[in-house]
Each structure stands twice: as C-alpha cells, then as structure tokens.
Amino acid sequence: MPWNAATAEAIGATWLLDAIAPAGSFGRRALARERPFLRGDEDAARDAIARVASLAAKMSAGDLAAMRAAIARAPDCADVFVRATAGATLDDVDFFELGRLIRAIDEVARFVARESFAARAIAEVRAALEPGTTNGYGFYLADAFDATLARERARANAAQAAFDAERSRIGERVANFAGIEHVRDGEFVLMRDAIASVLPQEIRVVREAPTYFLCEVALDDAARDALAQRDDAIACVSAAEEAVRARLSRAVADAAMALESACDALGDLDALVARAQFALAHACVVPEIASDGGYALVDACFVPLRDTLAERGRTYAPISLELDGIGVVTGPNMGGKTVALRTLGFVGACVALGVPVPARAARVVLVDDIVWLGIGANADPDDGLLSSFGREVIGLRAFLARDPRRAIVLVDEFARTTSPREGRALSIALLERLRERGALGLAATHLAGIATAAKVAHFAVGGLRAFAESPAPLDFDAALARIARAMDYRITRGDEDAAASSDALELGAALGLDAEFVARARTALGDARTPD
C-alpha cells in the first residue's frame, strides 16, 4: 500500500479496508492479488471505479447484500481442486462442499451473467453430483449413483440383519441365564451369587473375582459365519463406494481448471460487491482522475468520523477544498483542520483502492505515496525511546529519503512539541522542500505566517461564531454539539491573517472551564500580547 501503518490509521485507510473487506475466502484471495492504483494507473483506476459505480447503480442495497451473503456461503474448495487434479479420490465432505459451492454460484448467477462462472463445467459437475444431493443441501453416496453400489448395500444390509439375528439369539440365551433384560455389547459383569449353575458356553470369562465374573459373549460357529459374511459384504460395499467416489473425482478433475477460474471470478465479484456496498451506503461518486494537478473536493466526507458522529446523534459537516500543490490550513481549535487532512488522505485511499469517493464531486490525481506527518503519526521505530519530536523527525527523514515521484503529504501541526520559533522554522523548511519537489500536500498549524514565508497557498477554517445558546452545558456530548453548531467548518482560500485567533479561550469556556479560570487566561493573553 502507498502508506505506512501510522498513516493508514490517521487517514482511515485501515477502517476503509475493513469496510470493503470481502465476505469469502475467494474474495480475500482476490484482494490479496490486487495492488493499489499509483501514478500511471489512471486508466485502470478509472475502469475499476467505474465498474464499482456501475454495479452500485444497477443493484439495490438488498440485492447486493443477498449476493454478498451467497458469496459468503461459498466454501473454499481450492484444496479439493488440487487433490482431484492430482488424481486423488475425494471424500464425501469434498463432494458436499462442491455442492455448496455450486449452489452459491447458482445463487450469485441470479444477479450477474452466468457466463462469468464457467457455466458448462459447473453444469457437468452439478449433474455428476446430483444423485447424491439430499434435501437440497446434503450429500450422500446414494444407491442411485451405481447399480453395483445398490446391490452390495442390499447384500450388506441382509448380512447385518443375519448377524444381528445370530447375536440376538445368543444374547437372549445369555440374558435368560443371567436373569437380565439384555446383554450389552462388549464386556459385562455377572455376580456370582446371581448364578445358579455352570456358565454356558455362550459366555466367555475375561476376569474372575470373588464376587463376580467379568464376561463377554462368545459367538458360536453360526454367528461367526454370519459375522464373516457381514464383514465380506461390507468390504464389497467399501469397494463399490470407492469406485463411485473415484468416478466423481475424475469428473471434478476434468472440470477443475474451469471451476478454479469460476472461483476466481467469484472472488473478484466479492471484492467488487464489497466496494459497491460501500459506494451505495456512503453516496459515493466517480471522481475525475486527472493525470496532473491536484485535488478538488466538493462536500467530501471522512466517513469514519461521520459514522461516529451519527452514532452519537450529531451531524457531520462535509468539506470542500481545492488543493493544487502545497497549502497551509489555519483556524480555531476543533474547527476541522485535522479532519480536512484526514479527508484528503481518505479520498486518496479510496482512489488507490478503486473505490468511488464519498463526496458530491471530486477531481483527484493518483499518487505513489500518502504520508502523514506530525500529530497521530505515532509509529515509533525505537520502542518508546524517542520523544514525540524525535518520532516526527524520523518519520520526516524516512519520507524525504523515499523521494516518490508524486506524493500527497498531510502535515498535522508538525514540530509543535519544540519551541514555537524553531517549530515554525522547521515547518517552513518542510513546506519549501515539498513545494520544490512538486508534491501535493496540506499542513495544519496554529503558527502564523508560515504559508506566506514558504510561498504556498493558505486556507482558513471559518471559525467560531457566537454561541446561539448559553451557558455551556455540563454534559460533554451536549457541549460538543453546542460547539459544532457554533462552528463554521467551511474552508476558504485567502491571505493569512497574522492576528487570527484559535478561539482557544472561548472553546475552553464552552467545554466547561470555570469563568474565573478563563478570565485569568484572558488577562494573561492581554499581558502576553503587550510585549509584541
């Protein structure tokens, strides 16, 4: 993937991969075969996303769910195909699983063209297995497969009945002698004081003790003959059953290649359906994938956050942004700067994975690398020995060393844990380097003047409007909802305002800091501004 684990978490790529996870093993295998779309794959990416969008447009959510459920029911028969091709005789569970696979494919074929699934080969295997299908779902090596099998089974049943009769005859004599209702198979105990006479020849003593005999039934010649005939009949049944299995296995072997390709098609469809479900669920659009330029998003959503907010009964403000080159976004705390970065990354991940974009409209470019720097990029290459700043620098160094042809770089308050003066200097140097490389990127910061100094575009979050309700509620969720209602999350491009506020004091009050504390901070802010 064109991102590391820390970036995947930050931009929601991990979440996205879960959301578009296939339902079955074939789909998982198909996903493993895929590689992300990078720069130069524009045509392939357009085709892939168009296929997803086409399926999402053609089918209802209910049909997609039904198709996914059918795919999930398809067992993984790859091992069966290999063994059949190698000449092995399959077992009844294999035939059962093949039946399930064919039924799953039949079900899927209700929705898509059957030709995709090696229709002829499947029909042949279905016909071969048909006599063994029980109640529409089970499998039994039924007599209908072969006249010899039916004949041998009838003989075995008769032989078993004959042996049972002999065994019962002896058992009854023993039971009568012992005064018990019946004699169990295997060893049994006779108490000495319950025996009136010498043990009959049908009873063999295994062990003697002062108060009892441990015995078993001794078969006579007639019973032994019946047993031998039964065993012989069962051996013939075994041979007949194996012959049927061998014949069915050859039929499977003949169709194995076609069946494997059908399973591959099922896997591809699985991956496609998962993406179509995502596209449908999140009102995604087919983005324009340009070869050059940047991102232009209209009402784009960072879906993981939108879902979380929806669970809490809150609404999400989509983001519109046009980014061509490097930009800096400033604005108040809690104003959506970081979400803007995540949205760019999430859209990039969607396109790289061939998924329509959760937006009203989008123009994007493919990149070779999506990089998250700053807060949230917590991958620590040195087992916790590095400080936050050290981790940021190591992450930056690794990115600079890679030098991809094109990257999208998302920078969240880079170097915020060092002195503001030096942090600002490092941020400017980073943005200049990115600009020189022709990268695409957005940096969120509270530091003023960075965009101007680095000669990159500047974006500002609308910011906090007056609170419509007051005072601040004590309930945390209610306080957040109140702030959300007062916040203008829109991002506009324009010149930097050196005196722009981060609204930190107002937000602190809105989140429940006591009035005296906030007043003290206001005083300190006034004092702090004086020396400037």
Place this chain on the structure above:
Amino acid sequence: MDVAREILARARAVGSRSIAVVGTSKNAGKSVVVAALTSALVNEHRVFGLASIGRDGESFDALVAAPKPRFFLREGAVVATATVLLPRTPGLEILEVTGERCALGPIAIARVRAPGYVEIAGPPQASAVRRIVARLATYAPFVVVDGAVDRIAALRGGDDAIVLAVGAASAPTFDRAVEDIAALAARLALPLHDGSGEAIVVVGALTARAAAEHARSFGRMPIVVADPTRIAFGGRTFLELREHLDLRCEHALRPVACTVAPIGLERAFEPRAFARAVAQRTGLPTYDVYAQAVA
C-alpha cells in the same frame, strides 16, 4: 432392567432434550454409558444426535490400548465429528460442515445411513459445544453428549440432564473414587439462589482461595455464582470448603444419575459395594451399566 433406558427416563422426567455424560477422570466409563444410551435410543426407534466435548484422552487411549467402546450407530443417528474422522465405509450423509473446529480440523454433522462404527470428536470451547448441540437439535429431537474430563464448562448454558461417571480407574482407592464423585455431584447440584437477603455475587470463576477468604470475612453469607461450572475447584477441597460456605448459583444444572465402572485395568472394586457407596454419598440413583444393576 435396562439401565440405559432408566437413565433416559430420568432425563426426560426433568424435561431435558439432551443428556451429557461427564466423569471424574479418564476411564470413568463415560463412553460405555454413552454407548449404552445410544443403544437404548436405537431400541426405542428414536432419532438422536451424538456429540463430544473435546477429544482429550482419545490419543492416550490409543497409547495404552485401553478397550473403549466404539460407537456402533444405526441408520438415522446424527453425529457431529471431525471431518477427518468420518468413516469412508459405510458412507454417511453429510448434512453440514459447521464453522466449529477441533484439534483434528473442521467439524461436520452427518447422518448415519447404514450400521457402522463412528468415532466422534468435538470442539474444545464450551460455547462451541453448545452451538454444536444446538445444530444437532435441529436434526434430532434428543442429543447425547460424550463428556471430557476437564470440560465441565461445556455444560454451561445447556439444559442437559447430566450423568456423572466414576470408575475404578479414576482414583487410587475405593474411598478416593467415591469422594471424587461425591464432590463432583455436590458441585454440579449447587442449589439455586432465591435472590433474598444479602449475598456475595461472584462474577466469573470462584477460586478456592477466594472462597476461603469469603468464608473468613463473611462467615456463611451466601456466595452466588452464575452456575456450578464457575466453581473452579473440586475434589476434597470443594467438600471441605463447602462445610464453611453457603454456595449457591443463579442457573442450576440437572444431575440426574451416577454410573460406576467398577473394573479397571489396574484395579477393580466390588461392583455392588461401589455402586452403593456412590449412591449413598451423592444422593443420586447410581447405575452399573456392566452389571445392568442399580443401587
């Protein structure tokens, strides 16, 4: 008398649609009891399911070549077992391959179509055992579960009638064998908590140490566990601690009978005396499947 038929009648009398046989140790005669129960169900022309709680000890049986009863099943029986253990001849009707697994691989449910021997294996997790039993119940109105020595947790959440098995091979002495089965019976027959008065409610398992501390701190205030399988100690420890505690549960189990296997490889107990002692100490009807007798 037919001992197995009597045990089945006891299970039905408490309203159970399944019966689980658990033992105090290996070679307690569980499989003999299961074989007798299945045989009785066949004689009654009843369709039944057969499952196992794990498969521990089966390889050990093979090592010591101990004669264990094989499950000779007749047409109609439904079994849950590892796919690799399904006999090739006579072939079974495969009904489903479950999502559950045991050490030998996936577990299938199959219907016997012709008389033959079947070896059964079950999943190690208690919850998976319950799911397997529930699946079997969709094919058969009654289910027999072959227990494993240390898998009593699998009884949790079921409505099985429970048969407790003890054998001469289970313990070094007659007294110890009787004591072990008495402890197991007492543990599984824990009385229900009626919800009145003060009580210590234990979330999860109750260890011996925790039980002893409760006894020291709270005297005979009732200690309530979710069900008897949450008691994480048995044998003599349980019997001794029980004297100082008022142990209760929120969901009771249904022990209905004991069975004895008085003759083992290394030692044998006098059958009648053994069965009588077990019946006396457990308070449960005690059957000797070998002698077709009840104490």
